[in-house]
Amino acid sequence: MKSIFTELIPFAVALAIAAGPAAVYAASPQQSTEAAIKAENARWADAFKRGDYQAIGRLYTEDGTLLQPGGPRVVGAAAISKYFAQIYAGKTPDTVSFSNFEFYGNDKVVTEVSDSVLRNSEGKLLSRDKQILIFLKQGDTWKLHRDMWNNDGSLKPGDR
Template sequence: MTKTKPVSYLVGASIAVALQCAPAFATSVYSSDEAAVKAVTERFAADLARGDLKAISLLYTDDAKLLPPNEEAISGRPAILAYFEKTLQPALVGGARFSHYEIYGDGDGATSISELEVLDGKGRVAERGRQTIVLLRQGGEWKIHRDMWSDDSPAHASH
């Protein structure tokens, strides 16, 4: 497992949760706030590129959960920040790019599914995967409430 795997795990955990919640939120194919929902993920990528993990943690609700692959859920903003400080070290992770968005929802809830590329410190693609996030509108802002991601790297068989 590389040091950047936790990023792709974070992204993958988001996907499964959103797929479970998508029927409840999907009143239309795309959210009326599609640009605002997408902007949350783009802020995540910009903050990660700057190594500002505190700013990333503020994109989450107070009672948010990360659902990393093959790990226990990480609950609450302080625990999420601690997880990011351990797994998203700027020396190892240079940023992320998100693309091919599907955004569902209306009102105060939305689900965003996107493809993810995790970049190393030299800007090269280190991992690819998918992210699913469930967002809630709080105080007029979209915040990540559940975050799950996957990694497209081949699974390693244990012998």
């Protein structure tokens, strides 16, 4: 005689497969949270375009960390401001745009997976990147806590 558990296991497996990986691994945050995170991305992009690296630093938690490709961790809002100011010292600011968002989390912690495109001030494509960002809610404000990115590889002739 079969137990009820033996009969329920195939049903549970089928349900998990049908629900997809997001349901199995993490809850998706509410639409209002996603909109708030996208607004933070827009603030970051705007500050970057203006060359306001102090404003970029203020978008991070006090112990926020950049996990840059090929370099050491950059820890702390002030160090993050300094990092961008040193890289772009004397240069016309570039622009960045973000797309292909995935969000995982809740109303306190959200992980964002997205793509970014970096262009110079004339609009020339400089790089295409992938990133993982972790945001923490502090009071009523979402702050970047971890920022990790890597490049999609060398640009090919004709990339725009």
